[in-house]
Amino acid sequence: MNAPALTLEMLHERFRSGLDRRLSQLNACLLTLHSPMDPAAKWRSLEELTRGFHSLAGIGGTYGFSAISEAARRGELTCGSIELPLSAGHAGMLAEVIESLTTAVAEARRL
Amino acid sequence: MMNDLLVQSSQLPYAATCPSCVRMTVTCTNTPWCQCVGKELSPVCMKCGKCACAASTGLRLRFWFEAPQWLIDARELERLRRRDQTVAADAPIDVMIVDDDEEIRSMAAYCVQRMGYSVALAACGEGALKSFERSIPRLIITDALMPKMDGRELCQSVKSSYPSIKVIIMTSLYTASRYRYEAYRRYRADDYLAKPIDFAQLQEALQRILPGAVR
Numbered sequence: 001m002n003a004p005a006l007t008l009e010m011l012h013e014r015f016r017s018g019l020d021r022r023l024s025q026l027n028a029c030l031l032t033l034h035s036p037m038d039p040a041a042k043w044r045s046l047e048e049l050t051r052g053f054h055s056l057a058g059i060g061g062t063y064g065f066s067a068i069s070e071a072a073r074r075g076e077l078t079c080g081s082i083e084l085p086l087s088a089g090h091a092g093m094l095a096e097v098i099e100s101l102t103t104a105v106a107e108a109r110r111l
Numbered sequence: 112m113m114n115d116l117l118v119q120s121s122q123l124p125y126a127a128t129c130p131s132c133v134r135m136t137v138t139c140t141n142t143p144w145c146q147c148v149g150k151e152l153s154p155v156c157m158k159c160g161k162c163a164c165a166a167s168t169g170l171r172l173r174f175w176f177e178a179p180q181w182l183i184d185a186r187e188l189e190r191l192r193r194r195d196q197t198v199a200a201d202a203p204i205d206v207m208i209v210d211d212d213e214e215i216r217s218m219a220a221y222c223v224q225r226m227g228y229s230v231a232l233a234a235c236g237e238g239a240l241k242s243f244e245r246s247i248p249r250l251i252i253t254d255a256l257m258p259k260m261d262g263r264e265l266c267q268s269v270k271s272s273y274p275s276i277k278v279i280i281m282t283s284l285y286t287a288s289r290y291r292y293e294a295y296r297r298y299r300a301d302d303y304l305a306k307p308i309d310f311a312q313l314q315e316a317l318q319r320i321l322p323g324a325v326r
Binding site (some may be wrong): 008010011014015017018055060061062063069 | 132155157158159160161212214215217218219221256283306307308
């Protein structure tokens with residue numbers, strides 16, 4: 001497929017408007033990790049969470065939102081060290097990352 | 112004078128619900144058309160940057176049912192223009208960008224196009240290889256981690272079958288020097304770019320790998 005001719009403003013607007021969806025997906029994965037589901041579903045959620053953080057880390061920096069990128073990178077690294085079931089320490093670290101991301105996303109929307 | 116006024120008033124921006132993001136958006140005469148192949152032609156939403164091709168049939172039909180005549184005429188003109196340019200569309204392309212994240216693809220495409228290169232996009236390794244039936248790029252810039260065939264497999268496959276095609280692997284995985292070495296040695300990549308993409312680095316890599324192509 002040939003690349004469509006989008007303007008820089010359209011790209012940024014699309015990125016900002018997609019941030020809430022990305023954040024909701026991360027929150028949904030986190031909820032699954034906390035819920036009493038079977039281990040396979042939890043591993044899938046952890047994989048999805050890692051991928052979500054990884055993607056947001058890359059794209060946040062590419063669009064110039066370094067706070068989003070850094071928070072997401074921290075989330076990705078945290079996910080890499082998690083063993084299931086989720087320990088209280090890791091749960092706290094993930095909650096802190098999500099809080100930082102929510103703040104960074106709110107900041108990006110204000111720009 | 113009266114005719115001019117009629118033409119202008121009939122081409123007022125069309126405000127309607129985008130069938131893709133379901134938000135109020137505006138379509139005007141300079142709104143770009145989508146590039147979906149073999150799908151319904153539709154304008155790109157100013158809010159979400161997507162077209163209506165992947166939206167539900169009901170929302171698409173409603174959009175076009177309520178669309179003003181000038182937009183329907185403009186779509187027909189665009190269809191005719193594209194039909195005439197089919198041969199040109201299959202002409203060789205300079206750079207193919209392969210990434211499963213649409214927003215990374217779009218931003219990379221924007222930067223590469225601004226440098227004067229022609230660009231094609233693919234969302235996965237298989238998609239990239241399949242598009243070679245139509246046109247073979249001179250350079251592929253691919254993400255390393257993707258579902259199904261990832262960028263590393265794509266690189267190996269391309270280097271085996273099309274050794275003249277240059278490949279840049281971009282990823283946040285390859286931050287350490289041993290990973291960079293692996294990208295060159297094991298996957299035979301011509302270069303590697305770390306994510307987040309640094310556009311000065313991208314430009315430098317493109318000028319080095321495709322010299323003289325910057326217009």
